[in-house]
Amino acid sequence: MGRAQSSQGTAEEKVAAALSQLLAQAPSGRLSLGACRALLQRLNLRPVQAHRLLHTAAATLFFPSVAAREELCGVLATARHTLDVCVFTLSDRRIADTVLDAHKRGAAVRLITDDVTAMNDGSLVFELAEAGVATVVDSDFEEWRTAEDGSMRRSGSTPRHMHHKFCLVDGQILLTGSYNFSWSAGNVNCENMLITDDPYHVRRYGEAFEGLWREFRRAMYVSRQEAAVRIQRIERGRRERTAGARGMRQVVNAASVKANAGRRIAGGRSPRAR
Secondary structure, three states: OHHHHHHHHHHHHHHHHHHHHHHOOHHHHHHHHHHHHHHHHHHHHOOOHHHHHHOOOEEEEOOOOHHHHHHHHHHHHOOOOEEEEEOEEEEEHHHHHHHHHHHOOOEEEEHHHHOOOOHHOOOOOOHHOOOOOOEEEEOOOEEEEOOOOOEEEEEEEEHHHHHOEEEOOOOOOOEEEEEOOHHHHHHHHEEEEEEEOOOOHHHHHHHHHHHHHHHHHHOOOOOOOOHHHHHHHHHHHHHHHHHHHHHHHHHHHHHHHHHHHHHHHHOOOOOOOO
């Protein structure tokens, strides 16, 4: 084990030293494709080997497979700060419980899913939303046209699906592929999932998630779609319960202050006055 770690450390040191030297020679501070190839040749590394040195969280999962499903849940369970889930279907109890556990640990969990599949039998979307997981569903695709005055005007809308399947763990690990979060995907279907911490792809998928979150959240509050309306009611109920609990605490605190003041006044009276 010690020898393997030493070898890994030596390889990483070689990569770091060579990169530093090449960057110092690069006029713009960026490496050309030719320079990158020269670096790999100089270190006698194949591209795959270089990727493994620089990106440690890389895996490919293929389904159906119980082991792959458990590995997927294991990665989701590492979320400590944020967990962004963007999936077409969520009906797998094991995965839903893993997502909910992250929420209970205090991670900021967000879920984007499809409005149609959210209403399917067996869907766990509303269960997660009712438990406090921030949730949005897709809206219809808005069609726009250019008017004679050059302005953009809405000409109609078309139903669409939110068909993505990807997750971001702590903004550092990306999981993406054909895999839906459903029982059939893990136990019957031929599916795949890639897990990587490649910074470029993590950033690009993160930008895509934020864009969808803003778009769907904004549209949800004016939507008449059944799933969107139901989630709105869940959120409204949660806000009302929170406000009610806050108001009750204020009443209790006020009563406590009044009682304490009364006891202090009573305690300050003379025995004769009592």
